Amino acid sequence: MRPMAGTDETIISVRGLRTQFGSHVVHNNLNLDVRKGEIIGVVGGSGTGKSVLLRAIIGLMTPQAGEILVFGEDLTKMDPPERSAYEKRWGVLFQDGALFSSLTVAQNIQVPPREHLKLSQVLMDELAALKIRLVGLEQNSAGKLPSELSGGMRKRAGLARALSLDPEILFLDEPTAGLDPIGAAAFDNLVKQLQQNLGLTVFLVTHDLDTLHAVCDRIAVLAEQRVMVVGTMEDMLAFDHPWIKEYFHGPRARAAKLSA
DSSP states (O other), rough: OOOOOOOOOOEEEEEEEEEEEEEEEEEEEEEEEETTTOOEEEEEESSOOOHHHHHHTTTOOSSSSSEEEEEEEEEGGGGGGHHHHHHTTTTEEEGGGOOOTOHHHHHHHHHHHHHHHOOOOOHHHHHHHHHHHHOOOOOGGGOOOOOSSSHHHHHHHHHHTTTTOOOEEEEEEEETTTHHHHHHHHHHHHHHHHHHHTTOEEEEEEOOOHHHHHHHEEEEEEETTTTEEEEEEHHHOOOOOOHHHHHHHHHHHHHHHHHH
């Protein structure tokens, strides 16, 4: 476990969150604070709503109750132009990159700048090239379609797009899912380097124990429709809850600890 990063300043605050689909309640009275400059890992069993929480924070779904503040503001109460200005301050990497299949890597990276900025094509191409280098892709990948990339390359291309507007917050949804151990470790290292070099706050949904050991400053565990506990890996190991004990003390947890 690396030394605690970030500050005590809260950059995301969730209070009393309730989300549901029909009669199925996913979250009920969920509370969570994310500190500026930290990497926080969000974990939980299947169906606990890890990705739902991420989508609620970034505004892709509307909760039934509760308050979500980002940068100290309730974005749900803003008009579209005002909200758009705030949305430029974060980037999102969805599972498998979520790239537009008909666009090249460079064109995918240029989607957010086209929406929010007024840049010449020359500057757009320079921006795409910069972000491609930033995430460790070869420059010749700029003209490739997503179908021509490996899984790891698609994730890096998606990460480059998420970073295209120089965000303050980076949301990652299962970023190492589907990668082999070497590729996953390389992606973890990339995220840690980018967070340190760019001063990012990272909200990371994952099930990967190696990732939790390698990059996360704190961990938030979703269980019983809420955030059961938030803390360091040491806090997780000491917490007395059946799922948490099984998850953090099981064979995979021991293997992850040895490799950290």
